[in-house]
Amino acid sequence: MPGLGVLGVHEAYVRSLVRRAPDWPKKGTAFLDMNPLLADARALKQCIDSLAERYGGGFITHVAGIDARGFTVGCALAYALNCGFIMVRKKGKIPPGPEGSSSILSEDYELEYGKDTLEVASDSFDTARVTSPRVVLVDDLLATGGTATAACNLLRLAGATIVEVAVVMEIMSESLQGRRRLKEEAYIDAHALLTFCEE
Ligand SMILES: O=P(O)(O)OC[C@H]1O[C@H](OP(=O)(O)OP(=O)(O)O)[C@H](O)[C@@H]1O
Numbered sequence: 001m002p003g004l005g006v007l008g009v010h011e012a013y014v015r016s017l018v019r020r021a022p023d024w025p026k027k028g029t030a031f032l033d034m035n036p037l038l039a040d041a042r043a044l045k046q047c048i049d050s051l052a053e054r055y056g057g058g059f060i061t062h063v064a065g066i067d068a069r070g071f072t073v074g075c076a077l078a079y080a081l082n083c084g085f086i087m088v089r090k091k092g093k094i095p096p097g098p099e100g101s102s103s104i105l106s107e108d109y110e111l112e113y114g115k116d117t118l119e120v121a122s123d124s125f126d127t128a129r130v131t132s133p134r135v136v137l138v139d140d141l142l143a144t145g146g147t148a149t150a151a152c153n154l155l156r157l158a159g160a161t162i163v164e165v166a167v168v169m170e171i172m173s174e175s176l177q178g179r180r181r182l183k184e185e186a187y188i189d190a191h192a193l194l195t196f197c198e199e
């Protein structure tokens, strides 16, 4: 149907369940909260079904999700695709592997309202069983793209090929050009279920 987004006739309903928190966590940030969307069975199912349709077919071997909100949608998608799920974690959360068998890959980055560090275990992918992991990276939201770019870098260091970054919400504005940044710095395309144009 022309003029409809990727969620088609479901878009308005799903969009209505994104709550805005102006000036949070910092003045000037228009925070988009997907808690009401996650809490709604119909909206959650529509989001996961839409992503599963896009990435189904057997090419994807793993879904990776970014700590913490990316875990919600990411793990549900992995289940729907019958894939494994990889956690890209915030600093200090990954336990050591048995006796030096793995190391922790780490990258500092900036996001819309701060700085942080992401980590991935070097042995996240069992490459003896899946020789070339093909991954869709999932998060709730793309703003500057700093978080997703760092996650792509880490997953590649761990041996993955990133097929696409998928988010529920993308914020597009003069200052937030995450899609462009991902393409320029990580050579990856983004797929968003909902787009929000700010400013
Ligand atoms: O495109 P960017 O500007 O990098 O911003 C997007 C990131 O910001 C939020 O994560 P946050 O660090 O707030 O973590 P949370 O999921 O633990 O709330 C969001 O979940 C994305 O991961």
Ligand SMILES: Nc1ncnc2[nH]cnc12
Pocket: 029, 030, 031, 032, 033, 111, 112, 113, 141, 143, 144, 171
């Ligand atoms: N505006 C925003 N709303 C929700 N999460 C975010 N992460 C980065 N920017 C965000």
